[in-house]
Amino acid sequence: MKSELFITLIQTNIFWKDISKNINQISRRLEGINSNVDIILLPEMFSTGFTMNPENVYEKMDGKTISWMKDMALKYNSAIGGSIVIKERSKFYNRFLFVKPSGKVEFYDKRHTFTYVGEDKKYLCVVLTADRGLCGGFNSNICKLAKTNFKKILSEGKELKIITVGTKGLDQIRREYGKYVIKKFSFKNKKQITFTEAETIGNEIINLFKQDQFDKCILFFNNFKNVITQIPQAQQIIPAENNSSKKEEEENPIFYEFEPDEDEILEDLLPKNISTQVFKAFLENAASEQGSRMTAMDNATRNAGELVDKLTINYNRSRQASITKELIEIISGAESL
Secondary structure (H helix, E strand, C coil), X not given: CCCCCCEEECCCCCCCCCHHHHHHHHHHHHCCCCCCCCEEECCCCCCCCCCCCHHHCCECCCCHXXXXXXXXXXXXXXXXXXXXXXXXXXXXXXXXXXXXXCCCEEEEECCCCCCCCCCCCEEEEEEECCCCCCCCCHHHHHHXXXXXXXXXXXXCCCXXXXXXXXXXXXXXXXXXXXXXXXXXXXXXXXXXXXXXXXXHHHHHHHHHHHCCCCCEEEEEEXXXXXXCCEEEXXXXXECCCCCCCHHHHHHCCCCCCCCCCHHHHHHHHHHHHHHHHHHHHHHHHHHXXXXXHHHHHHHHHHHHHHHHHHHHHHHHHHHHHHHHHHHHHHHHHHHHC
C-alpha cells in the first residue's frame, strides 16, 4: 500500500451548457499533470456548469462524459472524480462519479440537487392588488392565493417578507400577516399606472436582493383571460425560470457573439427585466380589474333591477290589498244603514 496519495485538482472557466468545449478544455489541462497522480478531481457539473434547470443538460450513465472519464482514467492510470447531471427513471440527479482506471464507476447522488446553498430559505412575496373596490372578487382572489403560499412557506420553517401594492390587498393581508409586511405601496392618486411605477417596485426588489434580504421573489397578480375570467397567478421572478426544453435547444442550436461581453449586458438588462415583469403584471391586473368591475357592476345592475321589480310587485299587492280593504269597509257600512 502506498504511504502517500497524490491528488490533482482541476479548476477551469466553464463553458455553460457546452459539454464538448468543457471536455476538450479539461483534456488539455490533463496533458500537463504529473504521471504519478493517483486521483484527479474535477469541478461540480464540470461538463455543463451549474444549473437549476437540469432538463436542459442531462446525460445518461452511458453518455459522452462518462465515456470520456473512463478514457482519461485509463490513459493517466488515475481515478477521476467529478459530478454531472444524470437522468434516471424520469428523475434528475447531481451525481458525483468516481471512475477508476479499470473502468469501474462508483457514484453517489447529492442530496440537495440543483439548488444554491439556502437558495429558498428567504422568500419575498410581492402582492399586486387594486386601490379601489367595487370590482367583485378581484382583490380577494389574489389575496387568497397569496395567503395559501404564505402558509406553505411558514409551515416549512422559511423566512417570509411581504411587499403590498394597493390598499385593498394590504387591508386583507395585514389581518393575519401584518408583521411580515416590510413595504407598502399605493398609487391611488395615479389615473394610469406607467412603467415609472413598475420601475419603482423593480428597484426596491433589486435593492433588497443586493442586501441579501431574500433568495426567491414571487409576484402575485391576476392574469386577464377575458372579461368574465381572471386567473390568479404566482410568478417567480428571482431566480428567473427557464421554460425552454433541451429538445428545442438541440433542434434549433443558436450561437451569439456579444459586444460588450455577456456579463456587462446582463448587469444592465436584468434589473430592467425585473421592472418589465412587474409592469406586465400591472397591465394584466389593470385589464383584470376593469373586467371584474364590469362583471360586478353588471351583476349589481341586474340584481338592482330584479329587486326593483320585486319591490314594485310587493307595493302593488299592498296597494291592492289596501284598496280592497277600503271597499269592503265602505260596502259593509252601506249595508248596515
